[in-house]
Amino acid sequence: MNDAFVQRLARALGGENVVAEPRMLEALATGAVRPGALCRPASTEEVAEVVRLAGEHGVPVLPCGGWTAMAYGEAAPEGALAVSLQRLDRIVEYEPADLVVTAQAGMNFEAFQAALFEHGQTLPLDAPAHATLGGLVATDRSGPRRLLHGTLRDMVLGLTVVNGDGVVRKCGGRVVKNVTGYALEKLYIGSLGTLGIVTEVTFKLRPVPETASVQEISAPSFETGFNLMRELAGRLPLAAAVACFPAKPFSGQIGIEASPPDHARILRELEEAAARCGGSVRETGATRVDADEYPAVSRRLDSVQTAGGETVVPPLAARIVWPSKSGAFGATMHALDALAAEAGFGYLMGYHDFPGYASLELFANGGEKTPDLTRIVKTLRGDGLPATVAWKASAQPLDERAFGPARAEWALMRAIKQSLDPRAILNPGRFVEGL
């Protein structure tokens, strides 16, 4: 890293907030990320100053929060300036009576939720405890409860960002309904920091439900169980519905969040419907929840999202996701099952939300058979499925782009990137080609 640049950074932020010494950086490096320097701005204005300096020196910028999703997307550029948001860790404005909160982007999810729980409120999102709010927005993280609560797109009301030109801009607002000007806040959700560094987020909140639980549904066959889940999700207000494979013969996870009478009703319907098709229902998570127990239910559901529940698995090689209509899923599942048997790798598949998306987690089986990730991704894309490699172990080879196949609307996205990050210094190479 250029000395003059590091010195200017140190003058702007204080020397203690700039790390450029190789041995210290080595300690920070992970399989996915090897920054050339790291800095820790403490305010939106300091973030803007850092981005302006990086722009002048042509240094690529790697925004980072809790380092929980650094392996998401393509490999990060080597020698970039990692900009840690972790000193922006405060709640800026919180009026519980409005169920609206504004917080800084570096605040950690667990601490944020704890502050909301004190008022009986929550951001109904399943996410790792150490993720930061800005990181969640950048990666559009969501979990199984999106079925009931939607995704961040439905929860983010407004943002403060620093664009690639180093200018601080606001978008959206702090009210729950708003059509004033263009909804630029939507652009940043899931943009992987390629348009701007989010420094503050305003969220719409929900009350903590009075009753919440996770139920496991077993059924005598894949078809019976899958159709049962589809039927239940179509007529009952479930909080989450995820079918996990290969669990013999079928295992589905259902989340319920409701008032006590509604919870009892939903549970009764689940039991009756399962019994009708020769299956059963077993509770695997708390029923009565308060502020202390609620995170446990959330974590329980989050584990369903990432690794198929309690199933113990060998090290993960990759995670692939794609939106899928429910009727199309069975055929894909059977095809992958055949492929796995032939190639001898381990896998877990999930179908989420009914209708929603499919996820595929690949495992190196006993360390001998590494799944041929390239072949699997090509097979899925060859069938017209818009598969994204959401995560992969850094040693796992892949001769396909993580995001793809290309869509016509990407040309518009590239032009938007050009207008908000004209020097292309924000997270170059990590997202969709050219963004």
Next chain:
Amino acid sequence: MSVTDVPRREPAAGLLDALRAAVGPQNVVTSHDELFVYECDGLTLDKSTPGAVVYVHSTLEVAAVVKACAAAGFPFVARGAGTGLSGGAIALGGMVVIELARMNRVIEIDYENRVACVEPGVINLNLTKACSARGLHYAPDPSSQGSCTVGGNVAENSGGPHTLKYGVTVNHVLGLEVVLPTGDIVTLGGPLGGLGPLPGYDLVGLFVGSEGTFGIATKAWVKLTPTPEAVRTLLAVFPSIEAASHGVSTIVSHGIVPAALELIDKTIIRAVEEWLHLGFPLDAGAVLLIELDGLRDGLDLLAGRVMECCRTCGCLDVRAAKDDKERLLLWKARKQAFGAVGRISPSYYVQDGVIPRSKLPEVLGKIEASGRKHGLTTANVFHAGDGNLHPLILFDERVPEQIAHALACNDEVLSAVVEAGGMLSGEHGIGIEKLAFMPRVFGEADMEAMRKVRAVFDPQALSNPGKAVPMRACMEVKGHRPPAVRPPMRKA
């Protein structure tokens, strides 16, 4: 910005020939008598006759028309039912109007995945009618839902009473087919968009609510929502609007999210009663119309809690509609409110600001005080649960001093909204109506980003120019359009 500020252009003969070639001569209207019908939308205060109106029947026709306009460098505006309330469909400077009402097919309903694919001219309520037999509905429900189109809803990101629980239009759109202002056709998101991750930026979320300035949506994939098995509608009567707004804040702060939570004040109650005789209490200061829905098991508990919230705020009486007939009457009163005001005041001005819900009592007090100061009656009928105000300022345009007072009062109302941390519009859009007020809530750098993104879609600024976001920096904040000539008789 006044309509008269936009220099008027007439389409050249060559452009009219190209339009006729694109859609057939019978689908291009140029006679002044027929164009007159298209001089305004639901905002009847500003008028501008289009240079031509073109009836289109397919995506390819829309693309051909847009290409013809782009080649001639001539601006155009898409139009659905013309029910918009902020002037979004007004043909400023004599633009070509592309009339989408004939593209009104429900192309496909996928019941299993609860997704419908529709053309933009489909009337909002007709989509619900098309799927209701299978226990589904299209959730966004503007009061004009019997006439407004899905395409117009997409352009404005329309709301409605039940968006409190179910979300506004953007929360229900999975994908769009769009004719860009260059004439190119592109799909944003798609039938799978919204079901799960599609890599890239959320262009669907960006497009919805862009007021026709990013191009023309020619097809939309929208979510259908299961119809709740039970509904409970409550009418809570309060002695004053302050007490009623405390009731709203109390319900929200208890974490209760009703399906709808509407406030109707005494001026509106009287206007509605005189017209429709629905049996509303004339001595009430305000009423809350509260709808709860979901599984029938939990509704009694929920209704009991809502009633308790109302009683702690000094509610005089709260009761549930005893049957569907009574429930529909209550909603009729709400949805006919603007029409009723048209009967008691020669003109009125309606705003659409949104504020944090805890600020309702404070801001409603300021609105009333401002009206009193200017010797004008103010009335309120609005989506209280969202904090989405619809204050009406009643005046008589035949009395010049009243016009000045109404404009001053309007300005004070918007100031109160902005001071409370609110925004200019919750569902009607900026259009031309609120354009001059944009610098009060966004800085120049914020609007510069909006203009840059707009230029990505529309480099020639031909798609509905002069709407949504001020085109140039440093716009005169106080600059204002002429006042009402007659009251807009549209519903909101």
